[in-house]
Ligand code: SF4
């Protein structure tokens with residue numbers, strides 16, 4: 048298919064029968080490509096290096112789904128920490144919506160792992176081995192030959208090694224780097240589930256970045272489908288300046304005045320999703336800026352101002368309005384920003400008020416109290432409580448209950464049973480707590496006192512202490 052024949056009624060990557068048309072986007076150089084390449088190095092280092100970073104003794108990002116424990120930049124939480132999970136996931140989604148409302152699909156073009164690894168790693172290797180877009184197309188269309196077999200074997204061999212590196216890094220986020228290192232020294236049969244996940248991810252990466260490519264963004268990725276609701280005509284997008292470019296060369300008769308677009312189709316040839324940005328913002332545009340660099344190169348050769356295709360507001364570039372509305376004057380961005388602050392506030396509150404040991408103290412369902420003979424000639428009362436504990440940290444905790452010396456001097460004692468003393472990370476426990484106290488502590492059959500919960504771990508220099516109020520009941524007289 049010639050690039051000039053882009054269809055209006057279907058994706059540029061499908062033919063009339065719905066079969067895929069494989070794209071060979073032309074390589075491009077320019078200011079935006081250089082900036083994106085620099086950022087891609089940073090993103091690749093982050094993706095591969097993050098699991099190896101330790102914050103407060105824990106992996107920087109660990110999503111241990113089988114054991115339902117999670118670590119995110121020093122915060123540790125478990126699956127039952129629903130508010131924290133809700134605020135983290137909700138905040139990330141709203142942040143993405145906020146960024147999209149202002150800067151369009153900047154995430155897709157600059158930071159999405161699909162674009163970063165496809166454009167800056169896989170395509171680069173392909174270009175080194177098979178040549179530029181014309182050479183690649185020619186090679187694919189040529190009959191089998193020694194050169195073709197060697198080049199294809201070399202390319203897919205490199206792709207396979209890369210896919211294995213990426214899938215191991217991916218697995219490290221879920222099983223932890225220490226476990227990953229030990230698993231790599233063992234036979235796959237000792238960790239069949241993890242091995243199958245790693246192999247499945249490697250195959251998926253190979254399929255996606257080696258062959259499926261732009262189809263993932265245009266057909267599979269749900270984010271692309273939400274663009275029409277997340278963006279509006281004030282969002283900054285990669286846009287063609289219709290006022291300046293039209294009528295493009297070759298559309299009108301020879302002697303008619305034309306705009307700056309010389310209809311060279313260079314912007315279409317470099318597009319990794321195969322679209323013509325001159326038709327306006329389209330679902331397939333991942334804002335990769337390749338067409339901006341390509342057109343700037345053409346304009347520079349023609350000695351015309353750069354930026355015929357540029358970051359801009361579509362309403363302005365189409366001539367509908369003169370000046371774009373700044374983001375802080377748009378209600379949509381304030382709605383997103385308000386929701387984002389709610390999520391951040393909720394997360395900060397949930398983290399600050401989260402105790403390392405979760406404790407719930409409820410009265411046992413047997414007798415509300417028992418009267419027993421006292422040791423100092425005073426009648427004593429016994430209250431029975433059920434204590435639900437959960438170690439919310441990633442370290443073993445030694446847990447004990449105590450009361451103040453003042454209460455002890457008044458003849459109050461506490462006894463626990465079914466309490467192991469030590470709780471493993473994430474471990475829950477239900478124990479019994481008995482409080483024995485003199486009747487004099489009650490007023491009209493009711494009273495209260497405080498017990499102290501102390502949790503010690505090997506990593507912390509100081510134990511964590513918290514006080515809990517216990518409501519006491521006994522006889523009215
Ligand atoms: S690269 Fe620029 S000049 Fe060439 S067709 Fe695209 S918009 Fe027109």
Ligand code: SF4
Nearest residue numbers: 318332333335336338
């Ligand atoms: S239209 Fe331009 S920015 Fe959009 S995907 Fe194609 S080359 Fe990238």
